[in-house]
Amino acid sequence: xxxxxxxxxxxxxxxxxxxxxxxxxxxxxxxxxxxxxxxxxxxxxxxxxxxxxxxxxxxxxxxxxxxxxxxxxxxxxxxxxxxxxxxxxxxxxxxxxxxxxxxxxxxxxxxxxxxxxxxxxxxxxxxxxxxxxxx
Numbered sequence: 001x002x003x004x005x006x007x008x009x010x011x012x013x014x015x016x017x018x019x020x021x022x023x024x025x026x027x028x029x030x031x032x033x034x035x036x037x038x039x040x041x042x043x044x045x046x047x048x049x050x051x052x053x054x055x056x057x058x059x060x061x062x063x064x065x066x067x068x069x070x071x072x073x074x075x076x077x078x079x080x081x082x083x084x085x086x087x088x089x090x091x092x093x094x095x096x097x098x099x100x101x102x103x104x105x106x107x108x109x110x111x112x113x114x115x116x117x118x119x120x121x122x123x124x125x126x127x128x129x130x131x132x133x134x135x
Contacts, residue, residue: 014041046076 020043024036031039053068 014044016040016044017047020044020047046072049075 020040024040024043028036028039050069050072053072
């Protein structure tokens with residue numbers, strides 16, 4: 001008898017290629033590790049499923065290969081992995097964050113410009129002020 005737990009096929013660990021890892025890290029740098037891991041597993045699963053379907057098509061014609069790719073696409077689309085409303089809401093939140101960050105950056109740049117202007121004026125005043133100890 002084995003003491004190893006039965007892990008459902010869909011929850012089994014997926015080996016992630018360097019290519020997929022690099023892609024997810026590049027495209028999703030701000031996401032949590034859990035989201036990145038799930039995304040990497042999803043990409044690898046899709047890639048493997050496409051490879052399996054292509055291998056099944058084997059030596060068949062180009063039409064056979066195209067049909068296999070269409071089938072994988074349909075399976076991915078039918079599982080509703082991507083909720084359009086959540087994606088739209090995420091995009092809206094990112095846009096709002098970017099606007100706030102931009103306003104903050106503009107404000108900080110303005111304050112810095114004012115301070116630099118004041119410092120330049122003070123330096124100019126110090127350089128051009130008449131010196132009383134030269135008499």
